[in-house]
Amino acid sequence: MIVIQIQKKLQSATGEMLLNLDFEIRENEFVTLYGASGSGKTTTLRMISGLTQADKGIITVNNENWLDTNKKNQLPPQKRNIAYVFQDYALFPNMSVRENLNYALEKGQDKSIVEELLALMELQHLQHQKPAQLSGGQKQRVALARALVRRPKILLLDEPLSAVDQEMRIKLQDYILQAHRKYQLTTILVSHDIAEIYKMSDKVIVLENGIISKNGSPDEVFSSRLASGKFQFVGEILKIEKENFINIVVVLIGNNIVKIIAMDEEIQDLNIGNKVLIASKAFNPILTKIDSVPKSRDL
Ligand SMILES: Nc1ncnc2c1ncn2[C@@H]1O[C@H](COP(=O)(O)OP(=O)(O)OP(=O)(O)O)[C@@H](O)[C@H]1O
Known part of the structure; x- marks a missing residue:
């Protein structure tokens, strides 16, 4: 069990902000x-x-x-049994994949962990490559x-x-989950991606201006937005076409173009390029597994 009750004054773009944290994490929990931006997530990890x-x-x-500031106790970072991975891979460019891993071994540590991790992250075939020869995803697996x-x-x-x-x-999410389970880690992830959070997390902690505004399962935290049987997407208007008594609003949502029927009064304030929220409560979506969708030549 990890218990965190800490405060820190931060200097944000809009002035001073108090980061005020009080939460617990169970062993082997995956927390996001x-x-x-600027709510204090990175500072919390640091x-x-x-x-x-x-x-x-x-x-x-x-x-x-x-840490106990009352007793002036502070365990130095190198004594905390923690691994920290950033967006920046920070690999040693002059060392191969295997050498990067070997370099992290403690004095006298059993080297079999390097073999195990090369296998777990499916890096064996890349073990003699230097970081510059790897893709972003491969580098992140090495990190x-x-x-x-x-x-x-x-x-x-x-x-x-x-x-x-x-x-x-x-x-990469799957590699992280595999490592989380195999090594019985307690993992704390910073993420902005709600699908990723649903897939990975047991618990989500929402920070707003340094304060925890929500703390619960992904369903509990996002229920008002996603899990209420209501679908919401943000899109951008590409075109508005008039057809008889109705209008067809063509909206780009991610990589998909969606056509939405709207009445005159609904489009009064809408222009091409506007960002819009598309919400629906009363439709029954069709679920199709992606890899079972027939290839276009089969259609
Ligand atoms: N050591 C520090 N002392 C004072 N202020 C700090 C310190 N470190 C960061 N800050 C400020 O605290 C605020 C929160 O920063 P932080 O990086 O924790 O936010 P974040 O939620 O991770 O944001 P992002 O999603 O953009 O990475 C920022 O305004 C930053 O400038």
Whole structure:
């Protein structure tokens, strides 16, 4: 169990902001920090890792005291059993994949963990390559493997997937989940992606201006937005066409073009380029597994 009760004054673009945290994380839990830019997510991870000092408070991990400002106790970052992975891979460019992992070994540590991680992250065929020869997703797998060499108990992930494309992101999520389960990690992820949060997390902590505004399962936290039987998407208007008594509004949602029927009064204020919210309560969506959709030549 991790108990975090800390405060820190931050200097934000709009002035001073108090980051005020009080939450608990169970062992082996997968927790996501969610919140607007500047709400204090990175600072929270940095205070857990000890890289940033809290002004006051306590952090205890399995009854071990990592921070107690009253007693002036502060466990140095290198003594906290933590791995920290950022968006920036920070690999050593002059070392091969295997050498990057070997370098992370502690003195006298059993080297078999390197083999195990090369296998888990499916990096064996790339083990002699240098980082410059790897794709973004491959580099991130190496960064993840390297972070796990010392068998940390806590894994901190600060938007590690934001620099890779959607397909790679989904694969990396699976690698992270595999590592989380195999090594019985307690993982704290910073993410802005609601689908990713649903897939990965046991618990979501929402930060707003330094304060925890929600703390619960993804369903509990996002229920008013997503899980209420109501679908909501944000899109951009590409075209508005008039047809007899109705209008057809052509909207781009992600990579999809969707046509929505609207009455005159609904489109009064709408122009091409406007961002719009498309919501529906009363339709019955058809679910189709993506890899079972016939290829276009079969249609
Ligand atoms: N050591 C510090 N002392 C004072 N203020 C800080 C410190 N570190 C960060 N800040 C400020 O605290 C605010 C929150 O920063 P933080 O990086 O934690 O936000 P975030 O939620 O991770 O944002 P983003 O999603 O953009 O990464 C920012 O305005 C930042 O400038």
